[in-house]
Amino acid sequence: MNARFGWKGGVPGNVLITGARVVDPRQKLDQQLDVLVTEGVITEVGPVGTITTGDSTTTVNADNGILMPAFTDPHIHLRTPGQEHKETIATGTKAAAAGGYCLVIAMPNTSPVIDGPDLLRGILARASETAVIPMAQTGAITRGLAGTELTEMATMMETGAAGFTDDGIAVRDAGVLRRALRYQAVAGGVIALHEEDSALSMGAPLNEGVISARLGLRGQPGSAESTMIARDCALARMEEAVIHIQHVSTYESVEVIRREKALGTRVTAEASPHHLLLTEEACSTLDSRAKMNPPLRTEMDRNAVIAGLIDGTLDCVATDHAPHSDDEKSQPFEDAPFGTTGLETSFAVLYDELVTPGLISLPLLVERMTSGCIPFGFEPPTVAVGQPANLALFDTRAEWIAGDGGWVSMSSNSCFAGRTMSGRISLTLAGGVIVHTAEATQ
C-alpha cells in the first residue's frame, strides 16, 4: 500500500518545552512537565527543570502554555485542484499548522472531483511537495459526486485514499449508498456522509426558523439532516458497514446517532466549532460568513451538539474549513457560497467558549480535537516517549483578535472574525518537524 498522506517533511526538531501544563488524556497526563524532542522524537517527559539538553536544542519557556498532542481534522477543503484562488495545499496546511494541527483530511469536492486513482495519486504527489503538515485525501463515493456510479474505491484505497465521501452533497439514492456500503467489504475505507435530504433542504441558505421567516428566505429544516442520518445508519447496520457522519448540527441528529451507537451500529460522527458555538442568530444581519452547510441552527440544537460531544455520541471536532474568496462571499447572502474557514481559530475559540466556562474539561476537548483521524484509520498523536513529536503548544496569554493582522489561509471568510480570543497556538510540531511558531502569526 502507498503512503496514506502526502507531506513535504522537514528537518526534525530538537526542542525542549519547559513548564507547560501537559494535557494528553491518552496518557492520563494533566500536569506541569518538561517535554524533550530530539531529532523529531519525544525522548523525555519529566518534572519541570529535570531535563538537561545539549547546545543544539532550543528551549521554549512555556510557563503560560498548555502542551497537547497536535490536533487532527477529519474534514477540510483545500481547493486544490481547480480553485486555487481560495486556498492551496500549501496555504491550507500552513493555516492548519497555525491552528495546532499535525494531520488534516481533505475533501474530494474539488474541480475536478477526486474520483479516481490517478487524480488521487496526483494530489498526494502535490502534497508531498507542498504540504506543510501531513495531509490525507479522501476520494469520492460516486463519480463526479453525481450520486449514481461508484468510484474505483478498492484501487483508490490501494493508492492511499483516507476514505470516501461525497461531501457537499448527500448520496441521495439509498440504493447507490447501499452498494457503496456493501463494496466497503472489499475496498475498505470509512464512508463519510454529508447528510442532507435536498428535497427538504431545497438548497436553502440558512436554518428554517424565526430568522429565515423574518428575512424572507427559505430555510432548511433540521429534519433534512436527521432523517438522512437515520436512513444511512439503518443501511450501515444492515450491511455491517462503517460510516462517519459529518458536521452534525441538530438535536434530532444527535439523538439518532446516540440511539444507533447503543444499537451497535458502526458509526462515528463529528461536530464543528461553528455548530458548537453559534446559532442561526448569526445570520440575522445576512453576514455571509455565517452561511454554511449544514446551517447554523437553534440554541437547543447547539446545546445538543455540545452534549453529544461531551458524552461521545460525537467523536471528534472537525472544522469543515471551507475557504472562499472575498468576491464570492460579498455577494448577497443567497448567492454567496456556503462555508467558513476554521483551522486557525478552532482550538482557541473552543477553549474560550467551552473550557473556560466549565462546559467541557480541557482533557476531553483535547481528546475530541485529536480523534478526528481515527475513523479514517490513522493513529491519534500522543505525548509519550518514543512517539514522533506531534505537539501543539497553546499560549493562554497570547490574546488576539481573530483576523486582525490577516489570516494564514488565503481566505478570510471566518465566522469568528473579530472575536477576541484569550490564547493562541504558539508552537506546532508535526511528524517531529517544527511547522509553526508564534513569530509566524505576529
Next chain:
Amino acid sequence: MKHLLGIEELGREGIERILDRAESFEGVASRDIQKVPALRGRLIVNLFYEASTRTTSSFELAAKRLSADVISVRSSGSSVEKGESLKDTIATLDAYEPAAIVVRHPRAGAAHLVSKWTRASVINAGDGAHAHPTQALLDVHTLRGRIGALDGRNIWIVGDISHSRVARSTAKAFSLMGARVTLAGPPTLLPPGIGVALGCEEATTLAKIGDADIVYALRMQHERMTGGDIPSLAEYSTHYAVTEARLRPDQLVMHPGPVNRGVEIGGDVVDSGRSLIAQQVAAGVAVRMAVLYELLAGAEKDGRMREVTAA
C-alpha cells in the same frame, strides 16, 4: 438618517415624521408647476434588478417633483446582464456621485450590501422577500388617511406570506403604529416561525376574518402553483380569496397591486367603496418624496452633489 433599508429602523416616531411630511407634499401634484425645488441639482439613481412599473415610476416621479435629476438603470440590457457583480455596478454608479441610490433586487439583504459600497444614501425599494419599507410607509399613510390612528385596530394580511416582502414590512409597520396584525394563508405559504419573527398572530383559515377591521390581501403569483405550494389557484381562491361574501360591510380592504381579480381578491371588492387600492397607489409618490426629503434635504453635507448638474 442616512439610509432607509427597513421599516423597523424608523420606529413609530420616524414613520409619523415621514408621513406628516408626505401629507404636506400631497398638494404638489395639484399645483400649476408640480414641483418643489428641495433637491435641485442632486442626482438620484434608480437601480432596478426586477421589473416594477409602479415602484419605479413613483420613485422617478417623486424625485422629479423634488427637482432632482434622475437616472434609472434596469438590469435588462445593462452591464448586469454581462455578468458584472453588484459590488462593481455600485462602484460604477458611485463614480457619478449620486445623492441617493434606490435599489430593487431579488436577493434579501442586497440594499444593505449596497449601503456598504457607496457614499450615497440607499433606499431599499424591495429586496427579495425581505423588506419593502416604502410600501409599508404608503400603506400606513393610506390607512391613516382613512381611519386616523391605527392603535388597537385589527389588521389581517392574507395570502402568500412566505414570498412577500410587503407582508413583512407592512406587518411590522402596522404593529409599530399600534395595530394588532394577523398573518393568514394556507400553511404551505406561512413559513414556520413567521408569527414569532414578526410579532403577529397566525391563522390558516379565514374563519375569523370578521375580527379584522382591515383586510390586506397579497398578490398570489401563478408560479406558486407550479412550485407545489398550493394545489391550484382555484382551490386557493375557494378558501382564501378576499370576497364580498366573506366581508362585513364596514371592513376595509387593501392590496399592494397589481391585483389578480378573482384569484386573491374579488373584482367586486376591488371596485367597492371599501377598497383603498387606488389611494395606496396615489400615496406612493408623496410618501417617496417624503423619504427622499428625509434622507437628503435634512443632510446638506458636502457640496459635491451640487456640481453634478446645473439645472
